[in-house]
Amino acid sequence: MTQTIxxxxxxxxxxxxxxVFVSGLTGCAAMGGAKEEDFYxxxxxxxxxxxxxxxxxxxxxxxxHKAVAAVNALSVEPDFIMFTGDLTHTTDDPAERRRRLAxxxxxxxxxxxxxxxFIPGEHDAALDNGQAWKEAFGASTYSFDHKGVHxxxxxxxxxxAAQLGAEQLAWLKSDLASQSTDAxxxxxxxxxxFDLYPQWDWATRDxxxxxxxxxxxxxxxxxxxxxxQENHHMTGHIAHHSAKSLIFALPAPGSLPKRVxxxxxxxxxxxxxxxxxxxxEVQKAAYELTELPVVKA
Amino acid sequence: xxxxxxxxxxxALAAAAGAAFCARAFAQERVIRVTARxxxxxxxxxxxxxxxxxxxxxxxxxxxMGFSLPDFKLRTDIVPGEVTRLRFAPDRAGSFDxxxxxxxxxxxxxxxxxxxxxx
Numbered sequence: 001m002t003q004t005i006x007x008x009x010x011x012x013x014x015x016x017x018x019x020v021f022v023s024g025l026t027g028c029a030a031m032g033g034a035k036e037e038d039f040y041x042x043x044x045x046x047x048x049x050x051x052x053x054x055x056x057x058x059x060x061x062x063x064x065h066k067a068v069a070a071v072n073a074l075s076v077e078p079d080f081i082m083f084t085g086d087l088t089h090t091t092d093d094p095a096e097r098r099r100r101l102a103x104x105x106x107x108x109x110x111x112x113x114x115x116x117x118f119i120p121g122e123h124d125a126a127l128d129n130g131q132a133w134k135e136a137f138g139a140s141t142y143s144f145d146h147k148g149v150h151x152x153x154x155x156x157x158x159x160x161a162a163q164l165g166a167e168q169l170a171w172l173k174s175d176l177a178s179q180s181t182d183a184x185x186x187x188x189x190x191x192x193x194f195d196l197y198p199q200w201d202w203a204t205r206d207x208x209x210x211x212x213x214x215x216x217x218x219x220x221x222x223x224x225x226x227x228x229q230e231n232h233h234m235t236g237h238i239a240h241h242s243a244k245s246l247i248f249a250l251p252a253p254g255s256l257p258k259r260v261x262x263x264x265x266x267x268x269x270x271x272x273x274x275x276x277x278x279x280x281e282v283q284k285a286a287y288e289l290t291e292l293p294v295v296k297a
Numbered sequence: 298x299x300x301x302x303x304x305x306x307x308x309a310l311a312a313a314a315g316a317a318f319c320a321r322a323f324a325q326e327r328v329i330r331v332t333a334r335x336x337x338x339x340x341x342x343x344x345x346x347x348x349x350x351x352x353x354x355x356x357x358x359x360x361x362m363g364f365s366l367p368d369f370k371l372r373t374d375i376v377p378g379e380v381t382r383l384r385f386a387p388d389r390a391g392s393f394d395x396x397x398x399x400x401x402x403x404x405x406x407x408x409x410x411x412x413x414x415x416x
Contacts, residue, residue: 089403090400090402090403090405091403092402092403122400122405126400127400127402157400160361160399160400160401161363161374161398161399162398162399162400195367198365198367198396198398199367199368199393199394199395199396200394200396200409201365201396201397201398201406203367205398258409259406259409
């Protein structure tokens, strides 16, 4: 892609951001004749609309607006935008939950790019099994194809036990069955599918079963949220990338005795917050050359 | 008595004997009562001795919660109004985190504690 460098914008809001590359080999994973070409999308996560806590984020009511403005200011428009859950901060009040979801939806309607997709986090969905979230955003498990990449959105939060469940795992198996083993596959979840740090509840109870289903596929990348920081991890050949939050940061897994949120730093406002762009690049065929003499010395 | 009824009676007697055995086994072990309520475990700091078999006895008071001790792959649901027991004999010393692993509300993330096992 000729514009790759030009459009690598980083978050103006915080001066921080991240780019992740998802690559595949040319000629692989041609799905239904879909044309493969480079593109990029944006991942935002854990906006927790409705959260109040000045010690953690005195601009809780403004950060999401700033993020929307920052995405709109990207010099090249992304192909689509994905929010990976915890759109809202949880509440026991069903009416308040719906109000927060509606407010969030209204704010992100300000994104110039209208190809916006969502999955829930447990703060949105766990207390009512995803009912209010689905009223606002529709299905929480789905897949779609884009420029030669197969995208799968999974819901590991609507069940308050933080599991995908047998029905969704069966759906995943069925969805994957239509893909070749060299297909380029991207999975979105809220929680990590692997046991990142279950001592802080950073896991999916039956996530290993999803990874087992994905493992036969050679080009799989998972993007998730939940832990309010970047983390990059491999389970075999499958890469897992967590995203920063847009409300407050959390400490590195197991780095503190307790999972206490990182306090707001007035000297460096918005530190640790951000979003990412993901460049999906079709790699050109690569050849490794080894020159040999006629006679070995 | 039909053969089927005999089988049922035998199964019931076996279950009763098993329950009695469990009760005896539990009776010999220290029972640690833990209450789970929004949004804390009481107590949330539990001291045990390595090799000591104990019974963790959970009671929930408001919503469905969970107890998960990942380092020992030990977990259970805590259902309001029910008593749940887990037998536990730590085989190593150290400090181990436990958490609620059923999302229970706004301060779910605060529901955590430690089990400290001394050698």
